[in-house]
Amino acid sequence: MKIENVQDFIRQIEDLPTLPDLYFKFREKIDDPKASANDVAKVISSDQAIASAILRVANSAFYGFMRRITNVPHAIVIIGFNGIHHIVLNMTVLNLFKGKNNIGDFNISKIWEHSLATAAIAKVIARKVNYSNLEESFTAGLLHDIGKVIIYKYLPQEFREIIEEVKKSDIRIRDAEEKVIGVDHTDIGSCLLMEWNFPKSLVSAVAYHLNPFLAKENIQIVSIVHLADIISRALEIGDGGDSKIPMICEEAWNSLGMLVEDIEDIVSEVDSELDASSIFREFIR
Amino acid sequence: MIIKKRIDDLKEGVVLAKDIVNENGLLLVAKGTFLDEKLLSLLKDRGVKWVYVNVNIKELDQPLPKELEEECRNIEERIEKKFKEFDDHYVMRKIANSAKEYLKTRLFYNYVDKD
Incomplete structure (x- = not known):
């Protein structure tokens, strides 16, 4: 099947997951300048899985110690509204696509593992370049390949053909996608996030992480995810669907303003950053 | 690369690779600190089970x-x-x-x- 119009394709998916009510209730609270940590905690506490995840994240900041933070409002104060927002967002999306199915010998959790590594690396890079929103860079990395998950879930036959094409012709997965369905995962992923009304910076990161020079705005977050994807593939964590490493885009590299030596520091922090985000690992298995 | 090490496995002389903070966000030991015998036993007494240290295959x-x-x-x-x-x-x-x-x-x- 060739996709003529990505937006129509997304809208025509019958059981396309929608974000749960809890997410919108939660958004309403954190956007309300009068809301306190207690108000936000009330909404969160109605979902036991999210509440316990938030406690674990708060406690992991104080590594080495026994569990200390036992109530949600305290955890919210420590993590901050922005941090909490992204944890809820990440868990919500991972929850929507949970369930392990194999197509051939390909397990979708490998794509998520690659995405989680890209997320952790994006956060390390963001810290290095003083990007204003570390949590957003993590989410952008986590979602950068969500288009692949959509193809996997809603076009399983085509997904199988794409993976076979990658192996047979030794090409990049996006080229195989173009060949089989006429569009690639960045088109599908960015369109989905637009349908969900996600922040534009996340849409840009998903849309342009393979071609940062095409981005007209949000260049920095796009470049962060572009570099994080390259490093994550070089470190062989998870599987992006092919074994090819993209070439660094000069414009992206220049926009980050990093020294080449900084790459060593970034790589050295990947595993500890992955430790800190282990909470999401349970959702991708 | 920075890895987690059980504090019981550490010998004197390693350098801490990440800050240790308490539950109120207060800095207890800063990264870059040289962990000597005294500091190691102090951390153990406070219930610290493991710390981050920097390791490299070249060293x-x-x-x-x-x-x-x-x-x-x-x-x-x-x-x-x-x-x-x-x-x-x-x-x-x-x-x-x-x-x-x-x-x-x-x-x-x-x-x-x-x-």
Whole structure:
């Protein structure tokens, strides 16, 4: 099947997951300048899985110690509204696509593992370049390949053909996608996030992480995810669907303003950053 | 690369790679601090079970086990093959070298932490 119009394709998916009510209730609270940590905690506490995840994240900041933070409002104060927002967002999306199915010998959790590594690396890079929103860079990395998950879930036959094409012709997965369905995962992923009304910076990161020079705005977050994807593939964590490493885009590299030596520091922090985000690992298995 | 180490396994003289803070966000020990015998036992007394330290395959305190030599050569070859097309572009070269070091260091510590 060739996709003529990505937006129509997304809208025509019958059981396309929608974000749960809890997410919108939660958004309403954190956007309300009068809301306190207690108000936000009330909404969160109605979902036991999210509440316990938030406690674990708060406690992991104080590594080495026994569990200390036992109530949600305290955890919210420590993590901050922005941090909490992204944890809820990440868990919500991972929850929507949970369930392990194999197509051939390909397990979708490998794509998520690659995405989680890209997320952790994006956060390390963001810290290095003083990007204003570390949590957003993590989410952008986590979602950068969500288009692949959509193809996997809603076009399983085509997904199988794409993976076979990658192996047979030794090409990049996006080229195989173009060949089989006429569009690639960045088109599908960015369109989905637009349908969900996600922040534009996340849409840009998903849309342009393979071609940062095409981005007209949000260049920095796009470049962060572009570099994080390259490093994550070089470190062989998870599987992006092919074994090819993209070439660094000069414009992206220049926009980050990093020294080449900084790459060593970034790589050295990947595993500890992955430790800190282990909470999401349970959702991708 | 920064890895977690059980505090009981540490010898005097390692350098802390990440801050240790308490539950109120107060800095207890800053990264870069040299952990001597006194500080190590103080941390143990406060209930700290493990800390982050920086390790590198190039600075091992023991020789590389024979069993790992072949796998290390495989890592070298695999990464070189994947990066061949970039023709030693300076950023890609740095990523390739850092990746080799990362993969070898992880291989080594997975091996020694197993027993």
